[in-house]
Amino acid sequence: MRAEERNRVKLAQRGDADVLANLLHEHYAFLYKYLVKVTMDPVMAEDLTQDTMLRCIEKINLYDGTSAFSSWLMTIGTRIYMDQMRRKKTEKSWLVKEQGIRQIRWQFESRNEEWSDVLESLAKLSTEHRVAVLLKHYYGYTYEEMGEILSIPSGTAKSRVASAVGQLRKEMS
Missing domain, CATH: 1.10.1740.10 (RNA polymerase sigma factor, region 2, helix turn helix motif)
Structure with a gap:
């Protein structure tokens, strides 16, 4: 200078x-x-x-x-x-996700299926957390099986489930 x-x-x-x-x-x-x-x-x-x-x-x-x-x-x-x-x-990703949620909700409601608060709360989770909760609590996989499916240690799978369940409880209350 x-x-x-x-x-x-x-x-x-x-x-x-x-x-x-x-x-x-x-x-x-x-x-x-x-x-x-x-x-x-x-x-x-x-x-x-x-x-x-x-x-x-x-x-x-x-x-x-x-x-x-x-x-x-x-x-x-x-x-x-x-x-x-x-x-x-980040904003674009959020908008795409919100649009997807609205479409899914519309599909549920147009078939007279219930769009529950649980689905609403699940939609707000990150993809990692939503997948972990679904695999564990909806499909019944063990943490070891989840680890294999997701290519992560079983401890990480357990941690994601625990974190997601905590977020869901907070969201639902």
Whole structure:
């Protein structure tokens, strides 16, 4: 990092808002162009650039000068982007699961079959826990057999069942 930029960063870290504003202004276009290439979405890149600038303002005192200021901004922007992608993946997974639950409930009800609270609670368990409970308490497998089916130690199968039953009890009460 150039000596001039290093001095300006130190001033910004000491609370000089004008210097910080100028630093951010100088790096805005560079960061935006980088994030457009990362996201392939100009609107998302704009939002990420603004989020990165805000995070920089909040965390300017954490910048240690071991890398270029622009590299630090790119790191922040990349991490924010990765976090958002993880969050979107989780949300999408949740929505798909909820849609599946609604379809199953509709199928039960359309055939005048009862959709019980137990099924509702089972649907809220993670896949690992739901499979463990079903294998043990619905199909009657031993923990050893469950371990073989799931390719896990029998102790892990037992632990999953216990955890799932605890979640179900909490959910049902």
